[in-house]
Amino acid sequence: MSSSTYRVVDIHTHMYPPAYTQLLENRNSIPLIRKFAGAKEPRLIILPAEAESLEKITSEDPDKTSSHLPGRPVTTHYSSLSQKIHFMDSHQIDISVISLANPWLDFVASEDAGETAKSINQEFSDMCATVPGRLFFFATLPLTAPPETLLAAVGHVRSLKYCRGVILGTSGLGKGLDDPALVPVFHALAANKLTIFLHPHYGLPSEVWGPRATEEYGHVLPLALGFPMETTIAVARMYLAGVFDQVPELRLILAHSGGTLPFLAGRIESCIVHDGHLVREGKAGPGRRTIWQVLREQIYLDAVVYSEVGLKAAIDASGVDRLMFGTDHPFFPPLNSDEQGEWESVTWNAEAVRKALGDATDRGRAVMGGNAVEVLRLHEDS
Numbered sequence: 001m002s003s004s005t006y007r008v009v010d011i012h013t014h015m016y017p018p019a020y021t022q023l024l025e026n027r028n029s030i031p032l033i034r035k036f037a038g039a040k041e042p043r044l045i046i047l048p049a050e051a052e053s054l055e056k057i058t059s060e061d062p063d064k065t066s067s068h069l070p071g072r073p074v075t076t077h078y079s080s081l082s083q084k085i086h087f088m089d090s091h092q093i094d095i096s097v098i099s100l101a102n103p104w105l106d107f108v109a110s111e112d113a114g115e116t117a118k119s120i121n122q123e124f125s126d127m128c129a130t131v132p133g134r135l136f137f138f139a140t141l142p143l144t145a146p147p148e149t150l151l152a153a154v155g156h157v158r159s160l161k162y163c164r165g166v167i168l169g170t171s172g173l174g175k176g177l178d179d180p181a182l183v184p185v186f187h188a189l190a191a192n193k194l195t196i197f198l199h200p201h202y203g204l205p206s207e208v209w210g211p212r213a214t215e216e217y218g219h220v221l222p223l224a225l226g227f228p229m230e231t232t233i234a235v236a237r238m239y240l241a242g243v244f245d246q247v248p249e250l251r252l253i254l255a256h257s258g259g260t261l262p263f264l265a266g267r268i269e270s271c272i273v274h275d276g277h278l279v280r281e282g283k284a285g286p287g288r289r290t291i292w293q294v295l296r297e298q299i300y301l302d303a304v305v306y307s308e309v310g311l312k313a314a315i316d317a318s319g320v321d322r323l324m325f326g327t328d329h330p331f332f333p334p335l336n337s338d339e340q341g342e343w344e345s346v347t348w349n350a351e352a353v354r355k356a357l358g359d360a361t362d363r364g365r366a367v368m369g370g371n372a373v374e375v376l377r378l379h380e381d382s
Contacts, residue, residue, distance in 0.1 A: 012326025077330030
């Protein structure tokens with residue numbers, strides 16, 4: 001894109017609409033939002049390991065403020081539209097594609113899921129209409145709803161003016177993204193030209209991190225390692241199940257630069273071609289599309305990787321034309337400075353693009369916004 005039409009686009013940025021926040025506040029088990037005595041903000045608690053900490057605090061003294069509160073603080077950055085625009089302006093972001101963050105609607109009862117999703121998606125659509133041209137969104141699907149309700153929801157979100165795709169967790173309908181029951185949904189999304197933004201949620205089992213993790217290591221292991229591995233495993237399962245071949249028009253954007261896929265794709269390939277079972281089943285013979293081909297044909301990666309080393313690996317795996325800048329706002333706020341100012345978690349991602357691709361280059365501008373404008377049709381009003 002020319003400098004006159006250059007836009008910085010954030011495709012990985014979340015919001016919790018007020019109705020959704022209230023839904024979580026009314027719950028007694030994770031996922032939930034919980035207030036603690038003496039704490040400045042309520043806390044969002046979604047991880048199993050955090051549930052263990054919550055139970056311990058509650059059993060000891062529910063009104064006591066602990067130095068090891070579970071979850072993360074729910075600030076105005078989560079739900080305020082004016083705060084989102086202020087954040088964008090502070091970081092010179094022209095357009096944001098907002099989405100609900102985990103836990104989405106995985107916990108909603110089947111009979112309520114359809115209407116709950118419709119209400120939340122309408123809230124997002126109304127937000128976008130308030131600041132036309134600045135915001136678009138990835139819709140949320142009612143995955144716990146009956147199949148006919150779920151498929152109807154795909155058609156409904158396609159009709160929403162500012163919707164450009166859907167956000168999806170790795171659980172799918174409860175059995176993962178290689179579940180054959182999801183294939184009709186993938187076909188419907190592809191037919192409606194709705195891109196999937198694939199985002200982790202559950203991480204890895206708590207016991208993986210060892211007995212010292214909850215009390216001593218904070219959120220580092222589940223967030224830094226568990227989330228990326230969750231994405232890697234989910235996409236590898238989709239590939240092994242043949243989902244990409246069954247739905248060749250399906251398009252995915254993978255959060256956090258695809259987890260560890262750019263680094264492990266070669267190892268996945270080696271394991272496939274050396275697996276006797278897959279060879280005997282005809283799944284590893286001539287004509288098979290490699291994981292590398294899928295990465296370059298049906299998958300896009302966000303640039304939320306925080307270093308040029310990781311970014312270069314993502315570029316090598318999928319191509320510079322398939323990477324898109326993101327911030328992961330409102331997560332990872334600055335701890336020792338004003339949240340209304342500059343967030344280092346954001347500037348690290350932008351700096352990674354500059355270091356990997358050069359300052360003010362066409363390739364750098366493509367990653368910072370040009371790719372997203374083209375892939376997600378952000379130059380269109382409908």
